[in-house]
Amino acid sequence: MQIWGNGAIARKNGIGFRNLLMFATLLLAPSPGGVVAADLPVDLELVLAVDVSGSIDTEHAHLQRSGYARALTDRRVIDAIQSGSFGRIALTYVEWADDSLQRTVVGWRVIDGPSSAKDFAKELGGAPTVTEARTSISALIDYCVPLFNENGFDGARHVIDVSGDGENNVGRSITLARDDAVKAGVTINGLPIVREGLLPWAEDRDHRRNLDAYYRDSVIGGPGAFVVVVKDYNNFADAIISKLLKEIAELPSP
Incomplete structure (x- = not known):
């Protein structure tokens, strides 16, 4: 006002x-x-929520961060941001693991061009990494929903982008957390990581086959919610670019 x-x-x-x-x-x-x-009007308020639980070793945690940094500074992503009604989005980066670890690594920032995107990526790259053993997507969602309140921005859409390589195994029901977020006007998109070698062979095969379905059925929700599957960390940045372009442009789900 x-x-x-x-x-x-x-x-x-x-x-x-x-x-x-x-x-x-x-x-x-x-x-x-x-x-x-x-509040500053923006086209999108986006929380990047990234798994750092025990199954994500130091190497892969670094690959995740560098993948997001590369994606955020990609010319196609910048062009998509600048083509919006306001030409800017609000962005924050959260790392999470069990029900006791949800940590805002980079607070809310305006991304409106190459300079602000590079500043965000630089801040992200310089932050320490903290990890815990288990996985609580529900606690993550409960942590992220209030981040949209009184953050200084007025976005047309509120989106949480959850990336992870496992199912919810601690904390409250994932579907209840998801449904509460959707009722609050938040859309949740998913980036399941189904890389090989995470578990013993038979379990690993089933895990990779089922994780994307788990994300579709239990994690994502809200208008236009979608899943982008990551099968190889070498292609992680490309998957993030694809996901960001879809989120920023609000393209319809397939």
Whole structure:
């Protein structure tokens, strides 16, 4: 809401009236710039939520971060951002593991061109990594939903982008957390990582076959929600670019 100061004309009869006028003036006084601060409109408020549980070793954690950094600075992603109604999005980066570890690595930033994207990527690359053994997607969702409140932005869409290589194995029901987020106006998209060698062979085969279905059935939700499957960390950045282009452009699900 914007309130413009335009002065007041009144008779000054009586101290009571003067006090009332002074009180009203304080309430309506504009900020130094002449406008009461309002949330910045953006085309999208996006939480990048990245798995750092025990199954993600140091090498793969680094590959994830570098993949996001490369994707965010890709010319195609920048062009998509700048082609929006406002030409900017709001972005934050969260790492998560069990129900006790959800950590905002890079707080909310405006991304509106190459410079701001590079600054975000640089800040991300310089942050330390913390990990825990288990996986709680439900706790992650519960952590992320309030991040959209009073963050200084007014986005047409609120999206949580969850990447991970396992199912929810601690914390409350994933579907309840997902449904509560959708009721709050948040869309959840998924980036399941189904790389080989994560588990003993037979279990690994079933895990890779079922994880993308698990994300579709239990994790994603909201208007236009979708899944992009990552099968190889060498192609991680390409998968993120594809996902970001779809999220930013709000392309319809297949």
